[in-house]
Amino acid sequence: MFTITPLYSGPGSSLLGMNGGQPESPNGKWLVYARKASLETPLETDTEIWLCERDTLAGQRKLFTVHCENHNGPSASFVNDQLVVFRDTIAGLSALRMVDIDSGKVVYGPIFAKESHCAENGLYQFSLSDEFIGKNPAYPALNGSGIYTLNIASGEIARIVEPEEILNMVKKAGYTPTPATLAMSHVQLNPAADRVMMRLSVAECPVFGALGEIDLATRQTHFVPDKPVHQLWFDNESYLATRQYYRNQKIEMASSRIRRFSLDGAELETLGGVGNHIDASPDRRWFVGDRAYPGYPADVLLYRRGEEAPAAVLSSQNFQGITWQKHIHPNPTFSRDGRRVYFNYPISDTQTQASFVSISSLL
8 A cells, every 4th residue: 555645735736747747856855836725717716836845845835826727737847956947827828937946036937838848958848839929029039930949057049840840740741730730739858859749730630639750950750640648758769658549439548558659650569558647767667657537536557667457556536527627637757766656636526636655665
């Protein structure tokens, strides 16, 4: 039996961000998470960014206040030991900020853009689509759609992918761009920061969308229609994701599997069993996925590499209302040392807690 430890157990709810995000500071000293008094009216209710000590959960202090939907909360994560990045909503538009954890000063932002999971190799990647154009006068480099990086040390902003490159990739593969194609999501640099992948909307893939990938040096592209979901980089040349199937007007739970894929979408190996939102331990020996499918308990399942039967069930809850109507998904994420799994853990249909389980006993 595993002990579920909440980062905060007071009134209201606490939230962690996307799977594969990083609530821990690189030096292992701090955690970042969010608090919200009520999940009923998410955009009208303040969402507070909080810090606490990683090992003791002491030293709790509020850093900033934003407004955001419940889904993924403000996606708060550390980009280095000193800065956290998170999402806000300003005049109906998504905006990101990087804030110094000691002073509370906004170092970068607000930048009106779509955020990503986490920083890679000293860079934070994000995307702009039409609704953001002209909204960043303080950042003149943000002058069009596409994928951008922010150099965390220098503040330099660079567009690494032009919109035409994305549209041409879709058309070259024989698929049809939609008005939402450039409103891409899950933009992620690989660990070496020399490739970028993203989820794309295309007309022929209404359920799962497509996955695009671009080599930033050669500009070679890879396009995978009806992609596996909630993808994360496995290494610099492959990614992990959940293979799902849409049958009888629903996405199946029982047939889903956590797998590793080549850049072209070929299945390279099975990493684990049932999952939806997923993550991998830093050493790639362990994998975690949630059973977040309508009608099922949203368990958090831990797998040894290559085994479809879970080594452990880290949490189990069946609050369907908070999971689907209030959009609180477990979004499991490994700690930097691989000894913890963080996740959102509902304790009722109106309240959820940012929590973790130690898996040290299995390692």
